[in-house]
Amino acid sequence: MLHIGNEHIPLCSGTNRRSFLQLGAGAMTGMTLANLYKLKAAGAVDEKKARIRNCITLFLVGSPGQHDTWDMKPDAPEDVRGKFKPISTSVPGVQICEHFPRMAKVMDRVALIRSLHYNTGSSHENGQRWMMTGHDFNAANKQPHMGSVISRVFGPKGDLPASIVLPVGIGNTGTSTPHGQESAFLGSAHAPFFLGSDPARADFKVADLEPPKGQTEFRVEARRKLLTEIDEVQRQVETSSTLERDTAYARAFNLLTNPTTKKAFDLNEEPAKLRDRYGRNTFGQSCLMARRLIERGSRFVTVNQFDTVFGISCWDMHADGSSLNNTYADYEHVLCPQFDLAFTALLEDLQQRGLLEETVIAVISEFGRTPKLNARGGRDHYPSVWTNFLAGGPIRGGRVIGSSDKIGAAPHDRPVTPPQVVASIYQAMGIDLETTMLPGPGGRPIRFIEAEPIRELFA
Amino acid sequence: MDQKLEGKPSASLRLDGRKVTRGEITNHWGTRLQWKVSRDGKEIAAVTAGPEPAFEHADTAPGKYEIVLQQFHYVGYAKDKDGKFTTSKYVDISEPVSYTV
Numbered sequence: 236m237l238h239i240g241n242e243h244i245p246l247c248s249g250t251n252r253r254s255f256l257q258l259g260a261g262a263m264t265g266m267t268l269a270n271l272y273k274l275k276a277a278g279a280v281d282e283k284k285a286r287i288r289n290c291i292t293l294f295l296v297g298s299p300g301q302h303d304t305w306d307m308k309p310d311a312p313e314d315v316r317g318k319f320k321p322i323s324t325s326v327p328g329v330q331i332c333e334h335f336p337r338m339a340k341v342m343d344r345v346a347l348i349r350s351l352h353y354n355t356g357s358s359h360e361n362g363q364r365w366m367m368t369g370h371d372f373n374a375a376n377k378q379p380h381m382g383s384v385i386s387r388v389f390g391p392k393g394d395l396p397a398s399i400v401l402p403v404g405i406g407n408t409g410t411s412t413p414h415g416q417e418s419a420f421l422g423s424a425h426a427p428f429f430l431g432s433d434p435a436r437a438d439f440k441v442a443d444l445e446p447p448k449g450q451t452e453f454r455v456e457a458r459r460k461l462l463t464e465i466d467e468v469q470r471q472v473e474t475s476s477t478l479e480r481d482t483a484y485a486r487a488f489n490l491l492t493n494p495t496t497k498k499a500f501d502l503n504e505e506p507a508k509l510r511d512r513y514g515r516n517t518f519g520q521s522c523l524m525a526r527r528l529i530e531r532g533s534r535f536v537t538v539n540q541f542d543t544v545f546g547i548s549c550w551d552m553h554a555d556g557s558s559l560n561n562t563y564a565d566y567e568h569v570l571c572p573q574f575d576l577a578f579t580a581l582l583e584d585l586q587q588r589g590l591l592e593e594t595v596i597a598v599i600s601e602f603g604r605t606p607k608l609n610a611r612g613g614r615d616h617y618p619s620v621w622t623n624f625l626a627g628g629p630i631r632g633g634r635v636i637g638s639s640d641k642i643g644a645a646p647h648d649r650p651v652t653p654p655q656v657v658a659s660i661y662q663a664m665g666i667d668l669e670t671t672m673l674p675g676p677g678g679r680p681i682r683f684i685e686a687e688p689i690r691e692l693f694a
Numbered sequence: 695m696d697q698k699l700e701g702k703p704s705a706s707l708r709l710d711g712r713k714v715t716r717g718e719i720t721n722h723w724g725t726r727l728q729w730k731v732s733r734d735g736k737e738i739a740a741v742t743a744g745p746e747p748a749f750e751h752a753d754t755a756p757g758k759y760e761i762v763l764q765q766f767h768y769v770g771y772a773k774d775k776d777g778k779f780t781t782s783k784y785v786d787i788s789e790p791v792s793y794t795v
Contacts, residue, residue, distance in 0.1 A: 334726075336744045336745055337745050340745075402695065403695055433695060433697070433698070435697065435700070436698065436700065437700050437701070507720070511719060511720055511721060511722040512722070513724075514722055514724025515699065515700070515701060515703075515721050515722055515723055515724065516699055516723055516724045516725075516768075517695065517697040518697075518724075519724050541695070542695045543695075546696070546771065547695075547696040547771055548768060548771040554777075556775070560771065560772075562773065562777055564777060564778070564779065565771060568766040568768070568779075568782070569726070569768050569782075571726075572724060572725050572726045572766075573724040573725060576722070576724045577724065612777075
C-alpha cells in the first residue's frame with residue numbers, strides 16, 4: 236500500500252490523469268510515486284545544502300515505561316520501581332534495564348535524554364505528533380513529518396524516495412487525530428513512501444514496486460510511452476507545474492522499473508548471519524532494511540515498531556486484561572530482547588560500514604508511563620517525563636541529558652521538550668537551523684522548528 | 695500488523711564438563727532465550743541466556759542433568775487470567791546435552 240495523497244491532476248479534456256491511468260488494467264498505484272519527486276523536478280534542491288547526514292528514526296509505538304527500561308529507580312518503593320533490575324553499562328554510573336544486555340555494552344555511543352516531557356494531552360497521537368514533527372496540532376493545522384521536511388528542502392539523492400517509512404504507517408492507536416507522519420502543507424510530493432508490508436515475511440514483496448497484477452513490465456513500459464505522448468500534448472497548453480508533474484511521473488516509472496531500486500528493498504541480498512543478528516522479526520528486519528535504504532541514498536527512514544497498540548505485543552503496558560493487555564511478560568519475553576538485538580545490530584552494522592558518522596539514529600516514543608503501577612500491575616500513559624535517546628552522526632555518546640526525580644514522575648533537572656529533540660535531530664543531520672528555511676503554508680519561509688537544539692548532545 | 699515469526703531457530707551445543715557453549719543461532723527470532731535445566735527428568739531452572747554463549751549451571755546436587763537452549767515463540771499476545779501467555783511459549787532450539795554429577 237502506498238500513501239502519497241490523493242492529488243487531483245486535471246487534463247484539458249476534463250478527464251483527470253488518475254482516472255485515465257485507472258482505465259484498462261486499472262491498478263496503477265505505482266504512478267502515484269510520482270508525487271515524491273516534484274521538488275527535484277522543480278529544481279528546488281541546492282546540491283550544496285543536500286550534503287547533509289541521514290537519519291534513521293526508530294519509533295517505539297506504545298511507549299516503553301521509563302522505570303522499566305532506561306531510567307530505572309531501584310531505590311523507589313516496589314510499586315514504583317517495578318519488576319526488573321538495573322545492570323551496569325559501558326559508561327560508569329549509567330545503568331539500564333537488565334533486559335538490554337547488548338545495549339549496555341554500547342552505551343558509550345548513546346546519549347540518553349531522561350527529562351523529556353510535555354503537557355498537552357496524553358493520547359498516543361499527541362506524542363506521535365510531538366515527536367515526529369516537533370509540534371502538536373489538529374487536523375486543520377497539520378505540521379509535516381521530519382522526513383517530509385527533509386524531502387522538501389533537500390530532495391532525493393538518487394532514485395530512492397528521500398523519506399521512507401517502514402514497515403507500515405501508524406494506524407489505530409486510540410483516537411482519529413493525526414499521527415504526524417504526513418507531509419501536511421508541504422504537499423503530497425513529500426509524503427513518506429510507506430513500504431506497506433512486513434520484510435520479515437518469507438513472501439515479502441514491495442507491492443508498489445511490482446507491476447500491477449496482470450501486467451507485465453512490457454505493459455508498464457507501453458503505458459509509459461502512451462503517457463509520454465499525452466504529456467507532450469499537455470505540455471503545449473498547460474503551465475510549468477504540469478512539467479514538474481511530468482518529470483515526477485517519469486521518475487515514478489523509473490522507480491517502478493529500475494532493478495537497482497528494487498534491489499534496495501531485497502533483504503535476500505543480505506547474509507543470513509547478518510539477518511539473524513538483527514532478529515528475524517518485523518522490527519529487526521525493518522531496521523536492516525533501513526540501513527540498506529540509507530546506504531543506497533534515502534535520507535530519512537522511519538521504522539514504526541508497531542502500527543497499533545491493540546491486540547498485539549507492544550510497549551503500551553496497561554495490563555487491562557483486554558485489548559490493551561501488555562504486561563511485564565511482553566517486555567521480558569518479546570519487546571526488550573527484540574529491541575536490544577535490533578538496535579545494537581543497527582548501530583554496529585552502520586559503524587562497520589563507515590555509515591554511523593553520517594547517520595543519526597533517533598529512538599523516540601510518545602511519552603513515558605505512570606510512576607506507580609496500576610491495580611493490574613501495568614503502567615498507563617504519562618507525558619510528564621520519559622527517556623528517549625540519540626546516537627550516531629555528531630551525537631556525543633556515553634552521556635545522560637537531564638534527569639527525573641526519585642520516582643520518575645517529573646523532570647528533576649534540565650527539562651527537555653519534544654521540539655528540542657526534533658531540533659537536535661535536524662542539527663545532528665548537519666542542518667543550520669539559523670540559515671536554512673522551510674517553505675511554509677503559501678510558500679512563506681519559516682524556521683524548521685521553533686526550538687533550540689540540546690547543546691549537551693554535541694559538546 | 696502483528697508479527698509472524700517464520701522459520702525455526704536452531705543452535706548447536708557443546709558440553710565441556712558442566713559448561714555448555716552454544717554456537718551461532720540461525721534464524722534468530724530476537725525474542726528471549728533461556729537455558730532450561732532439568733535434573734533426573736524434572737525441570738529445576740530456566741535461566742536467561744544472554745549474549746555470552748557459555749553457561750554453567752551452579753547446582754551440583756547429585757543426579758543426571760539435561761540442558762537445552764530455548765527461545766520464546768511469539769504467536770500472539772493473548773494471556774490467561776494469571777497473565778501467562780496462552781499461545782506463545784518457549785520451544786527448544788537445540789538438541790539437549792546431558793551430564794551426571
